[in-house]
Amino acid sequence: MGMTITEKILARHAGLDNVEPGQLINAKLDVVLGNDITAPVAIREFEKLGMDQVFDKKRVVLVPDHFIPNKDIQSAEQALAMRTFAKKHGIVNYFEVGRMGIEHCLLPEAGLVLPGDLIIGADSHTCTYGALGAFATGVGSTDMAAAMATGEAWFKVPETIKFVYHGKLKPWVGGKDLILHTIGDIGVDGARYMAMEFTGEAIDDLSVEGRLTMANMAIEAGGKNGIIAPDHKTLDYVKKRAKRDYQVLASDPDAKYAKVIEYDVSELEPVVSFPHLPENTRPISEVGNITIDQVVIGSCTNGRIEDLRVAAKLLKGHKVHNEIRAIVIPGTQEIYRQAMTEGLVDIFIEAEAVVSTPTCGPCLGGYMGILAKGERCVSTTNRNFVGRMGHPESEVYLSGPAVAAASAVLGRIASPEEVL
Amino acid sequence: MEFTGRTWKFGSDVDTDAIIPARYLNTSEPAELAKHCMEDADETFYDKVKTGDIIVAGKNFGCGSSREHAPIAIKAAGLSCVIAFSFARIFYRNAINIGLPIFECEEAAKDIAEGDKVKVDADSGKIVNLTTGKEYQAVPFPEFMQKLIDAGGLMKYVAKEAKQRA
């Protein structure tokens, strides 16, 4: 009986020849991740256990990114707790301000997550790394604490839904539009507890960046993980970054799927998710006239260099509409520098957008762009829940970087074609 | 263990930002988090809720972020347990890990009205609506999870395992 790529990774890490959906396994972990919000809780639990060391100093990764650079005294205390722990335990991959970035932009870029890996992170968007052909899933702080101690975690082997995307994408349509379209179709619990395997011509055509965007939002459909089998693009990306071995796996032709869902995406338009759930999607042509107050371009979903290039292409020679503000947040220091080298930062500043240091900031309503009552924002982030970016009566519309940049210019939710 | 309390009813897809908004995550103190429990869904929730009360919700309860602050806030606000049509994966895992009792029961989630008095037997998963007299059976936990629950959460389980190995 064939296995899916997800089943293969889980089996290998559990030391088994094969596994089946529903099976409970205990598996060895390649990477355990935490951030400034989740790690302090995990550290407290870890210390209660009375352990004097973590299972592997190189494989526990700590990234202060949510409220960092510290937004207030309490955040500073949480950051300090994490820094102190990192020092005490000699954590190799602790990323201080100046070296940090948004965790899910940073880990792939730094070569810390690789094909075939089994990764857990105390952050729901840990599923991002599935784009490289790894099994990666979000857990809570207590799971992180136990994993830091033992290097293992228990899993229920998920069933897999296979998504096949046929056709070539139109200009200005990217990974974000594919995943929003998918969530709009299956709903925010459409893949609850399940693996989402993305395949097809449109996926092959996507860059690694676009694939990271897709896997990033598997959790928004309730998925346990999102996964894309590695190809030459993945290997090009990984080869220059990896400092250890990795395993290139793929689903067997006779692997069993809970469901196969096929889309023809050749006519797909840019997609926008309306408040207050990612499943409330509409194609851009059906959005209507919605004026906005703010645009955010960034986050672990769309804060990569390719996203900034798309935004810059649309903002070049234009100004941000005079009644709104636009905030651009490169995902890592490296992306920031690349954006400077390529002249993108100039374009943003010329257009009168602000460019921030890497941080999660506004994505989770932390700081750096909080919405007032009644305000509306178009954002390239991944969640538009009530109060996600500020006041409970504010609104977040999710889109890719092209719609976000076009909207910044026109002051209302707009199609890129209206600008270029 | 048995819980008896008044219910508070919520709809489907209650997300972790509704359970505890991120703006309060600059602390992980349970008592602080409790004050803002369900705030964006019902501003006065914390003031109204009494120790032992029960949350009843629709499908996909706890979707969104991995923040363990969500089950922590619910527990610290004095709620005894959550009954839902279904739970989002990470929330489910977190609740079991920290010892917040949760029960998956489609019928009960649909039937029970806000303010009903409900009794739950945690060991058997039997739910009784004392207001209407109706009885329900929650989906039982897989054996391994029941072990975690019996141990008092994941860390206690890990500690026990470590001791046995040593």
Ligand code: SF4
């Ligand atoms: S950018 Fe947003 S979604 Fe991504 S890790 Fe940060 S807070 Fe979470």
